[in-house]
Amino acid sequence: MRTQVAVVGAGPAGLLLAHLLRLEGIDAVVLETRRREHVLGRIRAGVLEPGTVELLREVGLGARLDRVGLEHQGFSLRFDGTEHRIGLAELTGKSITVYGQQEVVRDLIDAAEPEPCFGVSDVALRDVTTDRPSVTFTDAGGTRRTLHCDVIAGCDGFHGVSRSAVPATGYERTFPYSWLGILAKTAPVHHELIYAHHERGFALHSMRSPELTRLYLQVEPDERIEDWPDERIWDELAVRLGTACEPGPLVEKGITAMRAFVAEPMRHGRLFLAGDAAHIVPPTGAKGLNLAVADVRLLSRALTALLLHGREGDALSYSDTRVRGTWRAERFSTEMTEMLHRSADPFERRLSLARLRRIASSTAAATALAQDYVGISVGVSEDA
Secondary structure, three states: OEOOEEEEOOOHHHHHHHHHHHHOOOOEEEEOOOOHHHHHHOOOOOEEOHHHHHHHHHOOOOHHHHHHOEEEOEEEEEEOOEEEEEEHHHHHOOOEEEOOHHHHHHHHHHHOOOOOEOOOEEEEEEOOOOOOOEEEEEOOOOOEEEEEOOEEEEOOOOOOHHHHOOOOEEEEEEEEEEEEEEEEOOOOOOOOOEEEOOOOOOEEEEEEEOOEEEEEEEEOOOOOHHHOOHHHHHHHHHHHHOOOOOOOOEEEEEEEEEEEEEEEOOEEOOEEEOHHHOEEOOHHHOOHHHHHHHHHHHHHHHHHHHHHHOOOHHHHHHHHHHHHHHHHHHHHHHHHHHHHOOOOOHHHHHHHHHHHHHHHHOHHHHHHHHHHHHOOOOOOOOOO
16 A cells, blocks of 8 residues: 555544645545544534634635534633623634534545545554655454555544654643533523633533533542432532523533643654644643644645655644644643632632633733634644
């Protein structure tokens, strides 16, 4: 087997990279250890920055997004028993769009030519420091294969084989709380997202559609999902959000640890990392998917210059550029997380309230938050 770019991982980063490369006339094969049904069923983030939306439209992936995506021109901060709206459009001239990551993945798979190789196993990366790297794997039928290529793009997430193949320094932080999240078949109680800071802990009201609501509660890291029956979840959400949600059937329910991670560098020879293989951000700032898009937007341009024109400058600088952008996003996501969550430290709790009150009372502070939220100078620019 032979291709120009072997893409390991059929998440949004890998699929979008392959799509962008094919538009430039570059062959790409996508390998994925999970089966197609699993990839399409994974429910992840759903807030797209305007730069992400614009790119998807530019490359022919905006039809369903424009039809069913929910454009939001602001969001609400709730604390001290009061709601404070952050008007994104008024403060920045931009808006965000709620469109589930699994919907982006579905659009990418529908557009893929050829379709990714799903259900592969025993993936190994070979000779990544040479100009003739390869990927060996066992296909879904049990046949052992070697995929020869010019470049490998590692887009297989934090636990994939790509990250461990890069001799990188990992910078990591684990936060002292987790998120209990549910996806419920019930109408949202508000037309925009609500971030609630409460003495009992953080809560988030989001949505995936007019009929599907995404809700989160801050819980202790050692909490068990069995200790949170549905009735308790709905009651706690009502207290923290300050408004009662209409209980509905749960599509998903689980507890997720809060952590941050950055790998430096994001390149080793002809192996390039993108998306969760290179970085994890706490989800409070809604940066994960948008960072992955920023990665592959720059990487596709760098690989086009390298493979079609023999210019390697952008490929060599890819890691430095994206590491800088990643740390800006980590800064915002961490500040947002620490400001909104309840700390065990009374001093930190008072600081959080002071930060929130400043945002509510200062146009400059609210504007800075809005600019970060929509992605202005927060890791989304390929020339950052």
